[in-house]
Every structure is written in structure tokens, then in C-alpha cells.
Amino acid sequence: MTNDQHEPVFPLLPYQKQALTSEARFRWSCWSRQTGKSFTMSLRRIIRGLRRRRNQIFLSGSERQSRELMEKARQHCQVLQVGAQMINSSAFDDLSFSRMELRLPNGVRVIGLPANPETIRGFTGDVFLDEFAVHADDREIWAAVFPTLLRGDGELDVASTPKGKSNMFYKLSQNERFERSHLTLPDAIEQGLNIDAEEIRLSMGDDELYRQEFLCEFLDESTAFITYEQIAACEDPSLEKEPGLDRLDDFTGDLFVGVDVGRKRDLTVFWVVECQDETLTTRAVFVRRNLPFRAQYELFSHILSLPRVRAACIDAGGLGMQLAESAVEDFGRHKVEPVIFTNTIKTDLAGRLRTAIEEQRIRIPADEALRNDFHSLRRTVTSGGLMRFEADRGEAGHADRFWAAALALRAAGKITGPKHCLSVKPLAFATNGAW
Numbered sequence: 001m002t003n004d005q006h007e008p009v010f011p012l013l014p015y016q017k018q019a020l021t022s023e024a025r026f027r028w029s030c031w032s033r034q035t036g037k038s039f040t041m042s043l044r045r046i047i048r049g050l051r052r053r054r055n056q057i058f059l060s061g062s063e064r065q066s067r068e069l070m071e072k073a074r075q076h077c078q079v080l081q082v083g084a085q086m087i088n089s090s091a092f093d094d095l096s097f098s099r100m101e102l103r104l105p106n107g108v109r110v111i112g113l114p115a116n117p118e119t120i121r122g123f124t125g126d127v128f129l130d131e132f133a134v135h136a137d138d139r140e141i142w143a144a145v146f147p148t149l150l151r152g153d154g155e156l157d158v159a160s161t162p163k164g165k166s167n168m169f170y171k172l173s174q175n176e177r178f179e180r181s182h183l184t185l186p187d188a189i190e191q192g193l194n195i196d197a198e199e200i201r202l203s204m205g206d207d208e209l210y211r212q213e214f215l216c217e218f219l220d221e222s223t224a225f226i227t228y229e230q231i232a233a234c235e236d237p238s239l240e241k242e243p244g245l246d247r248l249d250d251f252t253g254d255l256f257v258g259v260d261v262g263r264k265r266d267l268t269v270f271w272v273v274e275c276q277d278e279t280l281t282t283r284a285v286f287v288r289r290n291l292p293f294r295a296q297y298e299l300f301s302h303i304l305s306l307p308r309v310r311a312a313c314i315d316a317g318g319l320g321m322q323l324a325e326s327a328v329e330d331f332g333r334h335k336v337e338p339v340i341f342t343n344t345i346k347t348d349l350a351g352r353l354r355t356a357i358e359e360q361r362i363r364i365p366a367d368e369a370l371r372n373d374f375h376s377l378r379r380t381v382t383s384g385g386l387m388r389f390e391a392d393r394g395e396a397g398h399a400d401r402f403w404a405a406a407l408a409l410r411a412a413g414k415i416t417g418p419k420h421c422l423s424v425k426p427l428a429f430a431t432n433g434a435w
Contacts, residue, residue, distance in 0.1 A: 014191045015183055016040045020047060024179035028172050029159040032185040032214045034195060038069055038130055041159045043076045045128045049108050050082070054152060055125030056110045059141065061134045063114045069130055070100040070112035077102065084110075117144045124148050126155040133160040133169035142168050162218045170218055185214040225350065225377040225389065230357050235366040241285050248272065248306050251283060257303055257312035258407025260400045261296070261320030262289075268296055269404035270303060273362070275412050280356065281363045285370065285401065297323055304331050311414055313337045313407040337414065339407060347387050349406035350377070356409060364405070373401040 012020070019029065019040050031037040042058065049056040058073070060066040070086075077084035087101045099119075102110040113119040115129075117140035127145055135141055149156055158178070160169045172178060185197050197214070204210050211217045240247075248255065253274040262268045270286040286299065300323060304312060316324035316338030324338035339345060356362040357374075364370060376391040377399045391399035 012040075013188070013193060015181075015188060019181065020044050022179060025153065025155050026175075026178045027155075027157045027181070028175070028178040029157065029181040029183070030162060030169075030173065030216050031159060031181070031183040032188060032216055033161055034200075034214075035183055035185065035188040035193060037159050037161070039072055041128055041130065041157050042069055042072050045126060045157060046073060046076050046080070046082075046110060048155065049110065049126060050104065050106065052126070052155075053106060053108060054154070055108060055123070057120065057123050057125050057127045057148065058110065058112045058130060059115045059120060059127065059135070059145075060112070060130045061115055061136075065130065066112045066114045067100060070102065070110070073102055073110050073112070077104070115141055117141050120144045120148060124151055124154075127157070129156070129158045129160075131160045132158050133163040133167050135168075138168040162212055162216055164224075165218050173218070182216060184216050224375050225379045226354055226357055226374050228371065228375055231364075231371050231374050234357050234360055234362055234364050235371070236281075236363045237366040239282055239363060239365040241365040241367050241370070242287070243284055245302055245306075248283060248303070248308065251308060253281075253308070254310045254412075255283065255306065255308040256280075256408050256411040257309060258404045258409070258411060259300060259312065259314040259320070259323070260404040260407065261315045261318075261323055262398075262400060263293070263319050264290060266398045267400040269400045270299065271401070271404035271408040272303065272309075273405075273408045273412060274308075279361055279363065280409065280412055282365060282405070285365065285367075285404075287369075287401070293319075293322060297326055300327060301330065304335065309335075311335055311337070311411040313339050313411040313414075315339060315341060315403065315407065317341050337411065339410070341403075343388070346389055349403065349410060350379075350389055352409050352413070353402070353406040362405075362409070370401055373399055374405075377402055 013036075016036060019027075020043065029037065029041065045056045045058070058066065058069050060069050074084060074086055083105050085103045087103065100112040104110070109125075111123060111125070115135040117137055120127075120141065121144055125148060127148060129135070129141075129145070132138065145156070148154060158169065158172055162170070164170070173180065185193075185195065185200070189195060189197055200214060201210050212219050251274050253276040256273050256275060258271040260267075260269045268288045268291055270284070271282065272284040273280040274283045288296065288299070300314075303309060304327065312327070312335065314320055314324045314327060314336065317340045324336070327336040328338060353362075378390050380388050380390060391402075
């Protein structure tokens with residue numbers, strides 16, 4: 001290998017050499033962690049950029065990752081003995097985002113950008129999407145990238161470790177226009193990578209994460225708080241999702257209600273469970289969209305008036321405040337608990353529902369909307385170590401059914417003693433202290 005041909009002068013493993021010598025215009029690489037993914041792909045793009053005399057655009061998941069990738073590119077140029085001038089974003093006064101640039105002798109520029117649909121617009125050249133599975137707004141980024149490839153037969157390298165199936169990186173794995181490369185840690189070790197896979201597996205202590213990060217498995221459940229398999233184990237096809245209100249009088253067990261309140265963007269969900277022994281059976285899931293608050297309260301009041309309903313928990317933050325206050329005023333705080341969704345409360349609610357699902361102590365209707373709603377919730381950990389629960393907001397809701405069910409479980413858990421009274425209508429004495 002000679003420097004005139006812009007080829008590397010340091011040792012490479014077979015899978016790295018294969019990537020560097022590929023002539024594919026579009027390339028998709030799913031590689032394990034610690035196999036030199038970013039190192040190899042950035043080197044590939046520099047070599048091809050020098051040969052093709054085309055600018056190279058590197059998009060990384062964050063500003064920090066962009067800087068690390070550009071540092072790798074600078075080191076590649078040093079080893080290749082290619083003169084390169086590094087320019088930081090301070091040289092670009094008119095830009096509102098961080099940017100680094102390597103200027104090479106033949107006019108080729110290597111531009112490092114944090115991934116954002118806006119940062120890529122206006123640039124033309126070959127593109128490297130680094131760790132594309134973790135890019136925020138990946139669909140919008142994808143839409144912005146392709147126009148940069150239309151002129152001069154632009155090339156594209158997409159590389160990442162899997163992060164579930166709900167992203168563009170997974171979708172591209174099915175695209176026949178791409179040359180595909182799939183490299184697990186055992187594959188890399190077999191080709192000479194000096195790493196102890198068993199030590200990594202044991203040290204990680206999480207088989208699912210090991211399979212995702214090092215065996216490159218697209219685990220559909222890797223980001224879900226509750227898996228489809230767990231949900232399916234609790235489904236009962238005989239359960240009716242939305243029976244008539246009069247049907248709720250037919251049940252012999254105590255009924256408990258959870259209410260997640262929405263109006264225009266989110267759904268309002270009334271979740272009713274029946275407690276029999278230690279099993280909670282879903283008896284109704286009333287889902288309403290764009291229902292006026294007056295009508296919402298009429299439905300809630302009707303449910304609370306049923307003789308078998310012993311307790312209810314309602315989301316009392318924001319939109320739910322008025323409904324919660326009215327329900328407490330009419331039915332009493334002994335029957336209606338307003339719940340403000342703090343991070344601590346959400347963690348407790350979500351944890352209790354997940355435990356009930358894992359132990360199959362709750363039965364739910366076999367319904368696709370319910371199934372997808374429960375599966376949509378994701379648990380993440382902030383940089384400060386706090387647990388957060390997130391779900392995409394769309395036409396199907398915002399995990400509204402999940403939170404209503406979790407509130408119903410909270411209501412059921414609050415009742416431990418025998419019944420002392422039953423109400424069939426709003427209590428006239430609830431607010432004036434008649435007791």
C-alpha cells in the first residue's frame with residue numbers, strides 16, 4: 001500500500017479491509033461495540049473522498065461524538081501523511097450550530113456536524129451517518145440527507161449498533177439498494193480482534209443488553225418498559241373493552257377506577273378493574289377523544305355512582321384538576337384520590353403495573369390499541385440518574401391507557417378493609433362535613 005493511493009499504512013483486520021475496499025455507493029453496517037466501527041468508516045470516507053475529490057460530511061449523534069469522530073479523522077490524515085488543516089466552528093460566524101472541518105490539500109473538505117435536520121441542509125458531498133440508530137429526529141435527518149447525494153453520484157455510509165426496531169437504521173436493514181455488513185463481537189474476534197467476549201458478557205450483567213450491543217440483535221423490546229410477550233400473557237380475549245355502563249352492575253367483585261385526563265392532543269381514558277382474590281380483571285376501558293370536560297365529568301360521575309365502585313384515582317395535574325376537584329366535592333376524598341404526576345409518583349405507578357403484568361395478576365382485553373399503548377412506554381435514565389418514562393404522542397395517544405390502568409391499580413391498592421358504605425349518587429354531605 002502506498003500513500004499516493006491514499007491507502008492506510010497501519011495493520012487492519014479482515015473485516016476492516018473489506019469495508020475500506022468496498023466500491024458500494026450505499027453501504028449499511030451493523031457492527032458490534034468495540035470493533036472499530038467509527039474508526040473504520042471515517043477512514044473509508046477519507047480515502048474515498050481523496051480518490052473521488054468529493055467533500056465528506058460526517059453526522060454524529062451529538063456535538064461530543066462529532067468532535068471525537070473528527071479527531072479520528074485528523075489522526076487518519078496524520079497516518080496517511082496527508083496535510084490537513086482543522087478549523088473549529090468559531091471560524092463560521094453565521095452558523096448557529098457547532099461545526100468542525102478538515103481541509104485537505106486537493107480541496108476536499110471533511111465536515112463534522114452534530115445530527116440535526118437543519119445542519120445538513122446546504123452541504124453537498126458524500127455522507128457518513130455515525131451511530132445512526134441513536135440520532136434524534138432520524139426520519140427528518142434522512143429526508144434532509146438524500147438531496148446532498150443527488151449531484152455527482154454521492155455516496156452514503158450508514159453505521160450503528162442496533163437500538164430496537166423503531167428507527168430508520170432498522171428500516172434500512174431491509175433496503176436492497178444497500179450493501180449490508182453485519183459484524184458481531186464473536187465475528188470480529190474470529191478475525192483477530194483481541195477482546196475477551198466472555199469477560200464483557202459477565203461484567204455487563206445484562207443478557208439482553210449484551211445481545212443488543214455485542215451480538216447486534218434488533219431486539220424489539222430493548223427500549224420498551226413492558227414487552228409484547230408480557231402483555232400477551234395477560235390478555236383475555238373474552239373480556240369486553242367497552243361494555244355499556246349498566247353491564248358494570250352485573251359484576252360481584254369490588255370495582256376500582258383509574259382516569260387519565262386529556263382533551264385535544266391526548267385521550268381521556270377511564271379504566272375499570274374488578275378485584276377478585278388477588279386478580280384484577282379489566283371490566284371496562286372507556287376511551288374518549290376531544291370530549292368536552294362537562295361530558296367527561298358526566299361519564300366519571302356515572303361510573304362513581306355505581307354501587308360496586310369503591311375507589312378511584314384520577315390524574316389531577318393540568319387538565320385533570322377541575323375534574324378531580326369536582327369529583328372530590330361530590331363523592332368525597334375517601335372515594336376519589338387526586339394524583340399529581342411527579343417523577344416519583346410515575347415511577348411508583350409504572351413499577352406497580354409492570355409487576356402486576358409480570359406476575360400476571362391483571363387481565364386485560366386482547367386489543368391491538370391497548371397492546372401498542374402499553375408497549376409504547378419507554379424507561380430512560382437521565383444524566384443525573386433519575387428515571388424517566390416517555391412515549392411518543394400520536395393519534396393512538398400518549399400511553400394514556402397505560403397510565404389509566406396504573407391509576408386503577410393504585411385505587412385498588414388503597415382499599416384494604418371491609419366496605420363501610422356504598423354511594424349510588426353524589427354525596428350531598430361530602431363538602432359540608434355531615435359525618
